[in-house]
Amino acid sequence: MARINDNFLKLKAGYLFPEIARRTAAFMTAHPDAAVIRMGIGDVTEPLPAAIRQAMHAAVDDLGRHETFHGYGPERGYPWLREAIAANDFQSRGCAIEPDEIFISDGSKCDTANILDILAVGQNRIAVTDPVYPVYVDTNVMAGNTGAADDGGYAGLIYLPATADSGFVPDLPSQPVDVIYLCSPNNPTGAVIPRTALARWVDYAREHDALILYDAAYEAYIRDANLPHSIYEVEGAREVAIEFRSFSKNAGFTGVRCGLTVVPRELKGRAADGTTVDLHSLWNRRQSTKFNGASYVVQRGAAAAYSDEGRTQIRALIDHYMANATLIRATLADLGLTAYGGENAPYVWLQTPNAGGTRLTSWAFFDKLLSETHIVGTPGSGFGAAGEGYFRLSAFNSRDNVEQACDRLRKRLKL
Numbered sequence: 001m002a003r004i005n006d007n008f009l010k011l012k013a014g015y016l017f018p019e020i021a022r023r024t025a026a027f028m029t030a031h032p033d034a035a036v037i038r039m040g041i042g043d044v045t046e047p048l049p050a051a052i053r054q055a056m057h058a059a060v061d062d063l064g065r066h067e068t069f070h071g072y073g074p075e076r077g078y079p080w081l082r083e084a085i086a087a088n089d090f091q092s093r094g095c096a097i098e099p100d101e102i103f104i105s106d107g108s109k110c111d112t113a114n115i116l117d118i119l120a121v122g123q124n125r126i127a128v129t130d131p132v133y134p135v136y137v138d139t140n141v142m143a144g145n146t147g148a149a150d151d152g153g154y155a156g157l158i159y160l161p162a163t164a165d166s167g168f169v170p171d172l173p174s175q176p177v178d179v180i181y182l183c184s185p186n187n188p189t190g191a192v193i194p195r196t197a198l199a200r201w202v203d204y205a206r207e208h209d210a211l212i213l214y215d216a217a218y219e220a221y222i223r224d225a226n227l228p229h230s231i232y233e234v235e236g237a238r239e240v241a242i243e244f245r246s247f248s249k250n251a252g253f254t255g256v257r258c259g260l261t262v263v264p265r266e267l268k269g270r271a272a273d274g275t276t277v278d279l280h281s282l283w284n285r286r287q288s289t290k291f292n293g294a295s296y297v298v299q300r301g302a303a304a305a306y307s308d309e310g311r312t313q314i315r316a317l318i319d320h321y322m323a324n325a326t327l328i329r330a331t332l333a334d335l336g337l338t339a340y341g342g343e344n345a346p347y348v349w350l351q352t353p354n355a356g357g358t359r360l361t362s363w364a365f366f367d368k369l370l371s372e373t374h375i376v377g378t379p380g381s382g383f384g385a386a387g388e389g390y391f392r393l394s395a396f397n398s399r400d401n402v403e404q405a406c407d408r409l410r411k412r413l414k415l
């Protein structure tokens with residue numbers, strides 16, 4: 001019989017979103033007439049922009065003719081897409097990122113997980129924020145970088161609490177770390193790391209030879225012109241940071257699948273014999289061995305996001321979701337609930353209400369919200385111990401659903 005990877009047995013009961021789906025399904029079986037509104041998982045709801053659809057249709061036609069047929073693509077992605085990304089997402093913001101430092105993939109979730117392939121197992125002191133996007137933690141558990149779980153988290157990981165007092169921006173670690181995961185705009189809190197704080201992180205990483213894994217999947221939601229969209233806007237970041245980006249949340253690609261990872265040429269890691277090795281070569285080797293790239297059709301669709309029409313249509317999509325976030329925040333404020341986020345991110349992070357003088361746990365509020373209003377959200381404790389007493393509502397929804405949800409919150413939530 002094949003031996004399994006025992007690290008999987010350390011994982012807590014279930015990945016957060018399947019657990020929410022399980023509880024929601026049980027509720028719907030018990031209440032078949034309830035019209036449940038899902039504001040849990042951050043999955044887009046609106047159709048793909050027309051410019052992207054047209055580009056994908058044309059790409060399918062390319063594949064139907066000998067002269068324009070494409071088989072395996074270049075391992076890092078098509079140059080026309082990488083050039084568009086480098087110019088529009090980075091160089092336009094003063095970040096010196098070259099197209100050959102960009103690796104196109106099937107999504108940033110996969111890349112934030114797969115990056116562990118090029119790092120040693122059990123040799124790095126790994127820091128995550130708390131609350132945290134669960135993928136960073138669970139993939140480290142699977143890789144064997146942690147001990148067992150207890151109520152506070154997994155042994156071996158360094159948790160950096162991101163609390164309301166600090167605007168949900170984590171402080172620098174008080175002990176040396178080798179790898180740090182940062183997510184900005186943050187999933188789940190919706191907070192964005194300001195430029196000065198990001199510069200402190202880059203300085204810390206340079207001083208301690210640490211690697212920052214910077215997840216910027218939600219950067220398109222930043223509205224405040226003073227906030228950084230990329231870690232490479234900070235001087236020196238090329239030496240210490242890998243950045244992950246996605247077309248999921250801006251262009252609506254959660255079902256289409258396309259993302260990218262930037263690995264600057266200067267970035268180094270250390271081998272067991274003490275020599276330094278560039279991470280760009282390692283990631284290139286990893287991707288070309290284990291991955292055959294995002295499809296030609298998908299990459300043509302992603303490139304259309306940078307056309308004039310594509311940009312205008314994507315801006316309208318983002319405006320739509322952000323108007324939802326504004327409605328949600330206004331409703332929560334009217335109900336006297338404390339809420340954060342939703343201003344530069346599609347997530348609203350609220351403090352659970354008190355019941356009988358005690359703050360409801362995140363899962364107790366999940367159940368209350370579902371039973372009283374038939375709305376599904378995400379319990380903050382699913383993102384880490386510091387998320388207890390908080391709850392995430394996603395603004396990814398139709399306007400009609402959000403208006404109905406706000407109406408139900410006002411009329412049916414018993415506070």
Ligand code: MLT
Pocket residue numbers: 040041042043109187
């Ligand atoms: C979420 O709800 O946190 C997101 O859907 C996660 C993801 O993008 O993988």
